[in-house]
Amino acid sequence: MSLLKLHLLGSPVLRQRSPELAGVDPETQRLIDDMFETMDAAKGVGLAANQVGVAQRVAVIDADGERFAMVNPVLVTTEGRATAEEGCLSIPDVFGDVARPERVVLEALDREGRPFRKEVGGLIARAIQHELDHLDGILFLDHLSPLRRQMLLARWRKEHKDDPSYLKDVEPETSRSG
Numbered sequence: 001m002s003l004l005k006l007h008l009l010g011s012p013v014l015r016q017r018s019p020e021l022a023g024v025d026p027e028t029q030r031l032i033d034d035m036f037e038t039m040d041a042a043k044g045v046g047l048a049a050n051q052v053g054v055a056q057r058v059a060v061i062d063a064d065g066e067r068f069a070m071v072n073p074v075l076v077t078t079e080g081r082a083t084a085e086e087g088c089l090s091i092p093d094v095f096g097d098v099a100r101p102e103r104v105v106l107e108a109l110d111r112e113g114r115p116f117r118k119e120v121g122g123l124i125a126r127a128i129q130h131e132l133d134h135l136d137g138i139l140f141l142d143h144l145s146p147l148r149r150q151m152l153l154a155r156w157r158k159e160h161k162d163d164p165s166y167l168k169d170v171e172p173e174t175s176r177s178g
């Protein structure tokens with residue numbers, strides 16, 4: 001396994017809709033294993049493949065004691081509404097309150113290519129929705145009010161003006177976010 005480089009805000013792949021996979025092959029499984037390792041090192045609760053530069057509908061989750069990969073994930077139903085603070089491994093040190101459905105029913109393929117279904121709420125439901133957004137080219141910033149988003153983006157640009165690169169080596173000891 002190997003640590004992958006994270007793509008940060010500004011990387012075009014974060015704004016693309018990632019296409020479905022025909023199935024899970026050994027290459028997909030290697031990607032999943034590397035994504036788990038990278039998410040762990042970055043102390044994230046979730047990671048989508050385009051965050052490591054791969055435009056495929058693959059994501060991994062480690063939240064509330066549940067750890068799983070999802071390939072071609074789809075939300076079958078959503079229910080309720082809850083607001084909580086979110087962050088993103090692709091937008092380090094930026095946080096904002098995001099309102100999302102509180103419970104979801106997820107269908108996806110697992111690491112072995114087997115279909116599974118999961119009914120979850122709380123942090124896992126939030127992490128799943130955050131990662132599914134990534135696969136559609138959506139960032140949590142897009143859910144904030146325009147004013148709040150502009151403020152955070154202005155601060156981000158100021159802090160990154162001397163570092164235009166959108167690739168980041170994963171170091172252990174960053175804050176835990178998705």
Ligand SMILES: [Zn+2]
Binds near residue numbers: 087088089090130178
């Ligand atoms: Zn994210």
